[in-house]
Amino acid sequence: MKSTADVVIIGGGIQGTSIAYHLAKRGVRNVVLVEADLVGSGSSGRSAAMILLQMSREMTIRLSQESFKEYLNFDQEFGVDIGYKPIGYLNLATKSVADELRAQVELQRRFGVPTEMLSPQEIARRVPAVNVDDVEFGAVCWQDGVIDPHMVMQTYVQNARKLGVEFCEKVEATGIVLEKDRVVGVNTSDGFVATPIVVNAAGARAAQVASWVGVQLPITNYKRTVFITDRFDAIADDAPFVNDAEVEWYFRKEGKGILMGMGREESTTYEPQLEWEFLDAIIERALHRAPILANARVMRGWAGMRSLTPDDYPILGRVPNVDGFINACGWGGHGVMHAPVGGKLIAELIADGKATTLDLTAFQLERF
Numbered sequence: 001m002k003s004t005a006d007v008v009i010i011g012g013g014i015q016g017t018s019i020a021y022h023l024a025k026r027g028v029r030n031v032v033l034v035e036a037d038l039v040g041s042g043s044s045g046r047s048a049a050m051i052l053l054q055m056s057r058e059m060t061i062r063l064s065q066e067s068f069k070e071y072l073n074f075d076q077e078f079g080v081d082i083g084y085k086p087i088g089y090l091n092l093a094t095k096s097v098a099d100e101l102r103a104q105v106e107l108q109r110r111f112g113v114p115t116e117m118l119s120p121q122e123i124a125r126r127v128p129a130v131n132v133d134d135v136e137f138g139a140v141c142w143q144d145g146v147i148d149p150h151m152v153m154q155t156y157v158q159n160a161r162k163l164g165v166e167f168c169e170k171v172e173a174t175g176i177v178l179e180k181d182r183v184v185g186v187n188t189s190d191g192f193v194a195t196p197i198v199v200n201a202a203g204a205r206a207a208q209v210a211s212w213v214g215v216q217l218p219i220t221n222y223k224r225t226v227f228i229t230d231r232f233d234a235i236a237d238d239a240p241f242v243n244d245a246e247v248e249w250y251f252r253k254e255g256k257g258i259l260m261g262m263g264r265e266e267s268t269t270y271e272p273q274l275e276w277e278f279l280d281a282i283i284e285r286a287l288h289r290a291p292i293l294a295n296a297r298v299m300r301g302w303a304g305m306r307s308l309t310p311d312d313y314p315i316l317g318r319v320p321n322v323d324g325f326i327n328a329c330g331w332g333g334h335g336v337m338h339a340p341v342g343g344k345l346i347a348e349l350i351a352d353g354k355a356t357t358l359d360l361t362a363f364q365l366e367r368f
C-alpha cells in the first residue's frame with residue numbers, strides 16, 4: 001500500500017467505489033481506498049438492488065434523477081451491462097398511509113417523475129397474487145427497476161484502478177491522525193498512509209470512524225432481512241416490485257423465484273446475522289398480502305444493515321473544526337440507487353472545492 005495519498009477513502013461499498021471512480025475521472029488519482037473485508041461485502045452486496053425515481057422528498061427525487069442519468073448511460077460510458085430491468089415499483093396504499101402517499105405522488109409528478117396511480121382493481125389485474133381488500137390505491141413508476149450492484153461496483157473499481165486508484169481489500173482503517181484539527185493521515189492494519197483528506201464511506205461503521213476525530217454522527221443501524229424462494233411460477237416474471245408501504249414488507253421476482261424483504265430492527269452489531277426465525281414474521285405478512293406465497297419454498301436469505309439518519313437524508317460533506325474530514329454516509333435504504341450521484345458530489349467537493357451537481361446544504365451534518 002502507498003504511504004502517501006491525496007485522498008484516502010474508508011469503505012469499499014458502492015458509495016466508496018463510486019467516489020473513487022468519480023475522483024479519478026476528475027483527475028484526482030493519487031487515491032487509496034481501504035476496505036476492511038472485500039469490496040461489496042457490506043450493505044451494498046446485500047440490498048434488494050432496486051433503483052427508484054419514486055422518492056418521497058424533493059432532494060431524494062433529485063438524487064435519484066441524477067443517478068438515473070449515469071445508470072442508464074453505463075453501457076455507453078463503460079461498455080458494461082448492469083442488468084437494468086425496469087420492472088416498476090408498486091407502492092400499496094392502505095388507509096393509514098394513503099394521504100402521505102397521495103402527497104408523495106403529487107410531489108413526484110411536480111418534479112417530472114411519471115408516477116401512475118392504480119385502482120385496487122387495476123392492481124389485482126396486473127398482479128393477481130396481491131390481496132387488495134384493504135388497499136385504497138397503488139402508486140407505480142414503471143422506470144423504477146432492478147440492477148446488479150456487484151457489476152456496478154466492479155466497474156467502478158476496474159475503471160478507477162486503470163486511472164491510478166489503489167484498492168486495498170482486507171485492510172482496516174483503525175484511526176485518523178490529526179494535527180491541530182487537520183487530517184494528516186490514516187492508521188490502518190497495513191500501516192500508516194499520510195493524507196490531507198479522508199472520506200468516511202464506512203457504511204454501518206461511519207459513526208465509529210467519525211468518532212475518531214471527535215465528530216458525532218446521528219446514524220442508527222437497522223437490520224433488514226431478505227429471503228429468496230425456489231422457482232415460483234404462480235407470480236409472473238414481469239410482475240413489478242410490490243411494497244406494502246404501511247409495514248415495509250415487499251417482494252419481487254428474483255430470476256424464477258421470489259425475493260421477500262422486511263425488517264426495521266435496531267442493531268447493536270455491525271455484522272447482522274440471518275435469523276431463520278424471522279422467516280415466520282415475513283411469511284405471516286405474506287399470508288395477508290399475497291397468500292399464494294405460503295406455497296413458496298424458501299431456499300436462502302441474508303441480513304444487511306440500513307444506516308439511517310433522523311431525517312432519512314445522507315450525511316455528505318465537510319464538518320466544522322476538522323479540516324480534511326469528509327462524510328459520505330447515512331445512505332439508509334437508498335445507497336445503491338444514489339451511488340452515482342453520491343460519488344460525483346464528493347468528487348466535485350474535493351476536486352473543485354464545491355459540489356455543483358446538487359447543493360449539499362440539505363445533507364450537511366450541521367443540520368442536526
Ligand SMILES: Cc1cc2nc3c(=O)[nH]c(=O)nc-3n(C[C@H](O)[C@H](O)[C@H](O)COP(=O)(O)OP(=O)(O)OC[C@H]3O[C@@H](n4cnc5c(N)ncnc54)[C@H](O)[C@@H]3O)c2cc1C
Pocket residue numbers: 010011012013014015016034035036037038039040041042043044045046047048049050051171172173174201202203204205209223224225226261303304305306307328329330331332333334335336337338
Ligand atoms: C436488505 C436490504 C435491502 C436494501 N435494498 C436497497 C435497494 O433496493 N436500493 C437501494 O438503493 N438501497 C438498498 N439498501 C440500502 C443499501 O444497501 C445501502 O444504502 C448501501 O449499500 C450503502 O452503501 P455504502 O457504500 O455506504 O455502505 P456499505 O456497502 O456497507 O460499505 C461500507 C464498507 O465500509 C467498510 N468499512 C467499515 N469500516 C471500515 C474500516 N474501519 N476500514 C475499512 N473498511 C471499513 C465495510 O466493510 C463496508 O464494506 C438495502 C439495504 C438492505 C440491508
